[in-house]
Amino acid sequence: MSANNETQSSSLNSLKWIITIALLVVAIGGNHYYTEEVSVLYRAIAVVVLVALAGFFASTTTKGRTFLSFAKESRTEVRKVVWPSRQEATQTTLIVVVATVVVALILWGLDGILVRVVGFLTGLEI
Numbered sequence: 001m002s003a004n005n006e007t008q009s010s011s012l013n014s015l016k017w018i019i020t021i022a023l024l025v026v027a028i029g030g031n032h033y034y035t036e037e038v039s040v041l042y043r044a045i046a047v048v049v050l051v052a053l054a055g056f057f058a059s060t061t062t063k064g065r066t067f068l069s070f071a072k073e074s075r076t077e078v079r080k081v082v083w084p085s086r087q088e089a090t091q092t093t094l095i096v097v098v099a100t101v102v103v104a105l106i107l108w109g110l111d112g113i114l115v116r117v118v119g120f121l122t123g124l125e126i
Helices: 002-033 040-059 062-080 086-122
Strands: none
Touching (some): 002 040, 002 062, 040 062
């Protein structure tokens, strides 16, 4: 009984995905086909409605429900994040900029020294 139920659910999910893809193809194709005959406003409304229908069909599948629950959990986690204040963000940015400049100067100096050493050893002056 359970195997039969899973087969029905799987085939129903496949049908829903086919409908979802068909709706999206119709939205894209219709928007392209009716470029000159139909107003942009009506085409935009049609595309929004078809994409909303495709989203509805996709959300009723197993993977769609999984995605929706993941999105809800993600939103809950984002609300728990403690964001830095403007002052903290500015100070951290300045620290990163200063550290980058210091490392760049060190690497520039090492590069200059290595160029002179290699030039001295090979006899090639730059």
